[in-house]
Amino acid sequence: MPPVIDISHLVKTFVVGEVEVRALRGVSLAVSPGEFIAITGPSGSGKSTLMHILGCLDRPTSGTYLLDGRDVSRMNKDELADIRNQKIGFVFQGFNLLARTTALDNVELPLLYRSGRLRTHERQMRALEALKTVGLSDRADHKPNQLSGGQQQRVAIARALITSPSLLLADEPTGNLDTRTSVEIMGIFQRLNRERGLTVLVITHEHDIAEYATRVISCRDGLIVADRPVAHRRDADEDLRKLPLEETVA
Amino acid sequence: MSPTMTFRIAFKALGRNKMRTGLTMLGMIIGVAAVITLVAMGNGAQTVIEDQIKGAGTNMITVNAGNFTSGGVRMGVGASSSLTPEDADAIRSQVPGVQFVAPGANLRSQVVAGNQNWYTRVQGTDVDLPLIRSWATRHGSFFDTRDVASAAKVAVLGTTVNTQLFGEGVDSVGHVIRIRSQPFRVVGVMVSKGQGMGEDMDDQILVPYTTVQKKLLGITFIHNITVSASSASQTGSTADAIAILLRARHKIVPGQDDDFMIRTLEEMADIRTQAMGTMTTLLAGIAGVSLIVGGIGIMNIMLVSVTERTREIGLRMAIGAKARDVLLQFLVEAVALSLIGGVIGIALGFFIAQGMERWMSWPAKIPPNAVAIAFGFAAAVGVFFGFYPARKAARLDPIEALRYE
Ligand SMILES: Nc1ncnc2c1ncn2[C@@H]1O[C@H](COP(=O)(O)OP(=O)(O)O)[C@@H](O)[C@H]1O
Ligand SMILES: [Mg+2]
Numbered sequence: 001m002p003p004v005i006d007i008s009h010l011v012k013t014f015v016v017g018e019v020e021v022r023a024l025r026g027v028s029l030a031v032s033p034g035e036f037i038a039i040t041g042p043s044g045s046g047k048s049t050l051m052h053i054l055g056c057l058d059r060p061t062s063g064t065y066l067l068d069g070r071d072v073s074r075m076n077k078d079e080l081a082d083i084r085n086q087k088i089g090f091v092f093q094g095f096n097l098l099a100r101t102t103a104l105d106n107v108e109l110p111l112l113y114r115s116g117r118l119r120t121h122e123r124q125m126r127a128l129e130a131l132k133t134v135g136l137s138d139r140a141d142h143k144p145n146q147l148s149g150g151q152q153q154r155v156a157i158a159r160a161l162i163t164s165p166s167l168l169l170a171d172e173p174t175g176n177l178d179t180r181t182s183v184e185i186m187g188i189f190q191r192l193n194r195e196r197g198l199t200v201l202v203i204t205h206e207h208d209i210a211e212y213a214t215r216v217i218s219c220r221d222g223l224i225v226a227d228r229p230v231a232h233r234r235d236a237d238e239d240l241r242k243l244p245l246e247e248t249v250a
Numbered sequence: 251m252s253p254t255m256t257f258r259i260a261f262k263a264l265g266r267n268k269m270r271t272g273l274t275m276l277g278m279i280i281g282v283a284a285v286i287t288l289v290a291m292g293n294g295a296q297t298v299i300e301d302q303i304k305g306a307g308t309n310m311i312t313v314n315a316g317n318f319t320s321g322g323v324r325m326g327v328g329a330s331s332s333l334t335p336e337d338a339d340a341i342r343s344q345v346p347g348v349q350f351v352a353p354g355a356n357l358r359s360q361v362v363a364g365n366q367n368w369y370t371r372v373q374g375t376d377v378d379l380p381l382i383r384s385w386a387t388r389h390g391s392f393f394d395t396r397d398v399a400s401a402a403k404v405a406v407l408g409t410t411v412n413t414q415l416f417g418e419g420v421d422s423v424g425h426v427i428r429i430r431s432q433p434f435r436v437v438g439v440m441v442s443k444g445q446g447m448g449e450d451m452d453d454q455i456l457v458p459y460t461t462v463q464k465k466l467l468g469i470t471f472i473h474n475i476t477v478s479a480s481s482a483s484q485t486g487s488t489a490d491a492i493a494i495l496l497r498a499r500h501k502i503v504p505g506q507d508d509d510f511m512i513r514t515l516e517e518m519a520d521i522r523t524q525a526m527g528t529m530t531t532l533l534a535g536i537a538g539v540s541l542i543v544g545g546i547g548i549m550n551i552m553l554v555s556v557t558e559r560t561r562e563i564g565l566r567m568a569i570g571a572k573a574r575d576v577l578l579q580f581l582v583e584a585v586a587l588s589l590i591g592g593v594i595g596i597a598l599g600f601f602i603a604q605g606m607e608r609w610m611s612w613p614a615k616i617p618p619n620a621v622a623i624a625f626g627f628a629a630a631v632g633v634f635f636g637f638y639p640a641r642k643a644a645r646l647d648p649i650e651a652l653r654y655e
Contacts, residue, residue, distance in 0.1 A: 078573070084570050090568050096564075096565045112255050159569070
C-alpha cells in the first residue's frame with residue numbers, strides 16, 4: 001500500500017531575532033495506512049514542530065511532504081485549511097474545547113467549515129455518532145466545565161473523528177491526565193486503529209504510553225534517532241482491568 | 251461556513267458578555283439617537299418656516315425700488331425714486347400671467363388715538379393687497395378704489411395696532427386716529443396674520459398708497475410693488491417678464507445695474523429653508539462625531555475580544571477555518587453590535603423627538619431617509635471599525651494562536 005505520510009529531508013528553521021533555531025534538520029519518514037506510531041523524545045527535540053507540519057498547520061522550510069500522495073508542502077493557506085478539515089483529526093494536550101459550548105456543538109464544529117454544506121440535523125446525528133464512538137453519548141449536552149479531564153479529551157477525540165479523517169494526530173494527549181484516564185484514551189486510539197484502520201500518530205514522553213503503539217520513533221535535536229517496532233505491544237483494555245479502581249476518582 | 255452559522259456564532263459570542271455588549275452598543279445608541287433627534291428637530295423647524303412663508307402665497311412677487319448696489323455705490327432697498335405708479339400700471343396691463351398688482355409706499359410713524367399712541371409702520375398700498383395676501387378683515391372692510399383715487403384719509407389696522415390703540419378685540423371702525431397730526435378714519439381691522447416675510451404683518455396700518463404719497467410724504471414715486479402671478483408655477487417667468495419690462499421702462503442698458511430688486515416668495519422661502527437645512531446638516535454632523543466615538547468603542551472591544559479568543563481562533567483554524575471565515579465571523583460581530591445599537595438608537599431618537607414635540611412643542615419631524623441613512627451609517631461604522639480587529643484575527647498563525655496563554 002502507498003504510504004499515507006511520505007516526508008523526505010524535512011527542514012524547519014525558525015528565525016527568532018538574529019538567531020536561527022533549527023527545529024527540524026532533515027527528517028525523512030514514511031507511514032503506511034493503519035499504523036499506530038508513537039513519537040518520543042526530550043523536550044525541544046522537534047516533536048511538535050514535526051507534528052504541526054504533518055498536520056498541515058505549518059509548512060516546512062525545505063523538503064517534501066506527500067500526504068496521501070499529494071504534495072502539500074507548497075499548498076497555500078486555504079488549501080491547507082481544507083486538508084486539515086477533511087483529512088486530519090487533531091487532539092491537543094490542552095483539549096482546546098470551546099468554553100460554554102456543549103459537547104455536541106464542540107464536536108460538530110469541523111463540519112461547519114466543510115465546503116459541502118450539511119443540514120443541522122445531519123450534523124448533529126454525526127456529532128452524536130462520534131460521541132458514541134468515544135463513549136460519551138450521554139454527555140452531549142454537557143459543557144466542558146461540567147466534564148472531567150478525561151471526558152473533555154474524549155470530546156476532543158470525537159471532534160477529531162467527525163470528518164472521518166485518514167490521519168489522527170495527537171500531541172501529548174495524555175499529558176494532563178492521570179494514569180488510568182491516560183490508558184482509557186490510549187484504548188480509544190487502539191480501538192479506532194484496530195477497528196477502522198485509522199492511522200494514528202501520538203506524541204508522548206512516557207515510555208509505557210508509547211508501548212500502546214505499533215512503532216516508536218525517537219527524536220533528538222531535530223532528527224529521528226531511532227525508529228523501531230514495539231516488541232511487546234500493550235493492550236489498553238487489558239491494562240485497564242488490571243488497574244486499581246480508586247485511581248479513577250480524578 | 252454558511253451565513254446562518256456565521257450569524258449564529260456572532261450572536262452567541264455577543265450574548266456571552268451581555269454587560270460588555272450593552273455598553274459597547276450604548277456608544278452607537280447615543281450617537282444614532284443624537285443624529286436622529288437633531289435631524290428631526292431641524293427638519294421640523296424647516297417645515298414650519300416653509301409652511302409659514304408659503305402660507306403667505308407662493309405666487310407672490312415683490313418689486314422694491316433701489317438695489318443693494320447701484321452704480322457702484324451701496325444703497326438701501328427703497329433708496330431710489332425711479333419706481334412709479336405707472337410702472338405698476340404697466341405691469342398690470344403688459345405682463346402676461348399677472349393677477350394682482352399693489353403699488354406701495356410706506357413710512358414709520360407715531361400713531362395716536364385718544365390718549366393712546368403707538369409707533370408703527372404705515373403701509374400705503376392698493377385694494378389688491380388683501381387679495382394677494384389672501385387676507386380678510388375682522389371688522390369693517392378694506393378701503394376701496396374710490397379711496398385710492400381720492401387719496402382718502404382712511405386706515406385699516408393690523409390687530410397689534412388695534413390692540414395697542416383701542417384694546418384687545420375692540421371694533422374700532424368709525425374711530426379717528428392721527429398719523430403725523432392728520433386725522434384718519436378707521437374703516438377696518440384685519441384678522442391676525444402673524445409673522446410673514448420677516449415682518450410682523452399685524453403691527454402695521456394699511457392706507458391707500460396715494461394718501462401716503464400726497465398727504466404724508468409728498469412724493470410722486472412709490473417704494474415697492476407687490477404682484478401676484480396667476481399660478482405658483484408661473485411665478486418665476488412672471489418675475490422675469492417684470493424685470494424685462496422695468497428695465498425697458500427705466501432705460502437700463504445691458505451691463506448696468508437694475509434700479510429695482512425683484513424677489514419671489516419662493517426664493518425667500520428657499521433661502522430660509524436652505525439656511526435651516528445647512529444648520530441641520532451641521533448639527534447632525536456634530537452628532538455624527540459621536541457615532542465615530544461609538545465606532546472606536548466597537549473597535550476597542552473587538553480588539554479585546556480577538557485577544558481573549560486567540561486560542562479559540564487557533565482551534566477553529568486548526569480544524570479547517572480559513573482566514574476568510576475568521577474575518578467574516580468577527581466582522582459580523584462588529585456589524586451586529588453597530589446595527590443593533592443603530593436600530594435601538596433610531597427608536598430612541600424617535601422617542602426623544604416625540605417627547606420634544608409633546609412637552610417642548612418643538613415640531614420634530616423625522617424624514618424617512620434619515621432613518622435609512624442612520625442605519626446605513628451604523629452599518630458602515632461597524633464594517634469600518636470592525637475590519638481592523640477582524641483582519642487581525644484572520645491573520646493569526648494557528649500554531650501561535652493555539653499556544654497563546
Ligand atoms: N514558533 C517558534 N519560534 C521559534 N522557535 C520555535 C518555535 N516553535 C518551536 N521552536 C523551537 O524549536 C524547537 C523544537 O520545538 P518543539 O517542536 O516544540 O519541541 P518538542 O515538541 O519536542 O518539545 C525548540 O527549540 C523550540 O524552542
Ligand atoms: Mg511539544
